[in-house]
Amino acid sequence: MYIVAVDLGAESGRVVLGSYSGEKLELEVLHRFSNISVTLNGRVTWDAPNIFHNILLGLKMAVKRVGNEKISSIGIDTWGVDFGILDKLGNLVSLPTHYRDSYTDGVSDKIAEKVGKERLYARTGIAVWPFNTINQLYALRQEDALALREGEELLFMPDLLNYWLCGVKKNEKSIASTSQCLDITGDCYADDILQELGIDGKIFSDIVDTGTILGNISPEILREIGVDYDIKVIATASHDTAAAVVATPFDDPENAAFLSCGTWSLLGVERDEPLTTERARELNFTNERGIDNTYRVLRNVMGLWMVQRAKADFEREGLDYTYAELAEMAKSVDNLGESLIDPNDLRFFAPINMVKEIKGYCKETGQRIPQSVSEVMCVILMSLACAYRFAIESLEEMTGNEIEYLHIIGGGSQNTTLCQWTKNITDRIVTAGPVEGTGMGNILVQLKSLEQVSDTETLREIVKRSCDIITYEKNEDFDYIYTQYLKVTQ
Numbered sequence: 001m002y003i004v005a006v007d008l009g010a011e012s013g014r015v016v017l018g019s020y021s022g023e024k025l026e027l028e029v030l031h032r033f034s035n036i037s038v039t040l041n042g043r044v045t046w047d048a049p050n051i052f053h054n055i056l057l058g059l060k061m062a063v064k065r066v067g068n069e070k071i072s073s074i075g076i077d078t079w080g081v082d083f084g085i086l087d088k089l090g091n092l093v094s095l096p097t098h099y100r101d102s103y104t105d106g107v108s109d110k111i112a113e114k115v116g117k118e119r120l121y122a123r124t125g126i127a128v129w130p131f132n133t134i135n136q137l138y139a140l141r142q143e144d145a146l147a148l149r150e151g152e153e154l155l156f157m158p159d160l161l162n163y164w165l166c167g168v169k170k171n172e173k174s175i176a177s178t179s180q181c182l183d184i185t186g187d188c189y190a191d192d193i194l195q196e197l198g199i200d201g202k203i204f205s206d207i208v209d210t211g212t213i214l215g216n217i218s219p220e221i222l223r224e225i226g227v228d229y230d231i232k233v234i235a236t237a238s239h240d241t242a243a244a245v246v247a248t249p250f251d252d253p254e255n256a257a258f259l260s261c262g263t264w265s266l267l268g269v270e271r272d273e274p275l276t277t278e279r280a281r282e283l284n285f286t287n288e289r290g291i292d293n294t295y296r297v298l299r300n301v302m303g304l305w306m307v308q309r310a311k312a313d314f315e316r317e318g319l320d321y322t323y324a325e326l327a328e329m330a331k332s333v334d335n336l337g338e339s340l341i342d343p344n345d346l347r348f349f350a351p352i353n354m355v356k357e358i359k360g361y362c363k364e365t366g367q368r369i370p371q372s373v374s375e376v377m378c379v380i381l382m383s384l385a386c387a388y389r390f391a392i393e394s395l396e397e398m399t400g401n402e403i404e405y406l407h408i409i410g411g412g413s414q415n416t417t418l419c420q421w422t423k424n425i426t427d428r429i430v431t432a433g434p435v436e437g438t439g440m441g442n443i444l445v446q447l448k449s450l451e452q453v454s455d456t457e458t459l460r461e462i463v464k465r466s467c468d469i470i471t472y473e474k475n476e477d478f479d480y481i482y483t484q485y486l487k488v489t490q
Helices: 048-066 107-115 117-124 133-142 146-150 157-166 173-179 191-196 219-225 240-246 278-282 305-316 323-330 354-364 373-399 416-426 437-449 456-466 479-489
Strands: 002-008 012-020 025-034 037-040 043-046 071-077 083-086 153-156 212-216 232-235 256-261 265-271 285-289 295-301 405-409 429-432 470-472
Touching (some): 002 048, 002 157, 002 240, 002 437, 012 048, 025 048, 025 456, 048 157, 071 240, 083 157, 107 117, 133 173, 153 157, 157 173, 173 285, 232 437, 240 285, 240 437, 240 456, 256 373, 265 373, 278 373, 285 373, 305 323, 323 373, 354 373, 373 416, 373 479, 416 470, 437 456
Parallel strands (some): 002 071, 071 232, 256 405, 405 429
Antiparallel strands (some): 012 025, 037 043, 212 232, 265 295, 285 295
């Protein structure tokens, strides 16, 4: 059986072909493409039509790859919070705005003044970040934007792309839950809060459960990609973190945490109930929806975005390194941990120059200022490992459960320096893999929707049979580094 996953990140997109034998799932990345943002009239936007064009290119490759066999279905996952707004004819009013655009600066405080930050958290379970959908909509409302004046229906990014594939307008629950507009139950929007903010809740499309079969790819697109059979469009775990967690090789989710490691690092636990205590709000933990109506209680950490931006800064200086080379260079630094940062400081969210901001943070906190490429990379990766331990210990404090395992999934699981330092810092059982965890989780949800697999536990057994999972051994005691991290960040 062949299934296609489209996995879209903030930096790049992948079209992945999955082949399921009944025992194992094999993945083949057929098409990779850059996900390029475009600045128009001073606003950073996503080139959604180009993304869709690349999805169709990948589908054509998949059709060619399977030959006389058939593709059963396709599912799309993306980053959270961003959206497109359609007019009454179903056309996109304007290109979706990038979540790192500055138009939401200061909006969180204005919303808190109107509805109360405690009430907003209790109602939605979502941590405060400047990019949340509710902030974007409030900002558009305040500027009387064309998108809201002419808009009839809002679709989150994967739901917009699904609509273009099959003509069905629905918002899948896991992606909608990132918005801070959804009620904590996940079954309806927080209409009263939206109304108080001047946002018409009727603009949101209906919510569907994770794994809902939306329909078939439209006849026009089937002709374009060259097939004469139906391909189902499935609202998979449409938020990339939700998909990645499906592919986390848990043995016992109650004493294990996941770390979906990519542009963002998202560390948390899977639970049957949300966690909306005052302490959870203070620590900025969020409650997003997952497969089987579970909750992902997690903390956002700035993640490998910092490496991506630092790499771009180095390139502007004529220093061209691969990500693997940068990770290896970090290990060459003497006196590890002498300079550390708080990755979640908002100065690192969308800086003009990431390296300058890192040096500025170290100077302002009285630490040694990193000079070389190796030292900058050491600061980033060691600080991330410390941030992971802080998130784990916070979860243990709030839930009362000891976390023995940390499963690192996604592209960051290939960063052996980060994985090893995470092991040394956290002193938990640390495993790494699968690398293509998001694409794999995307396909696994589709298998369940197609009734090829009966339950989520079986999905995770497929992961273990299909992937190499690396277990890290502690090779150095980094407790002293974590103590220093707490001193400079708390």
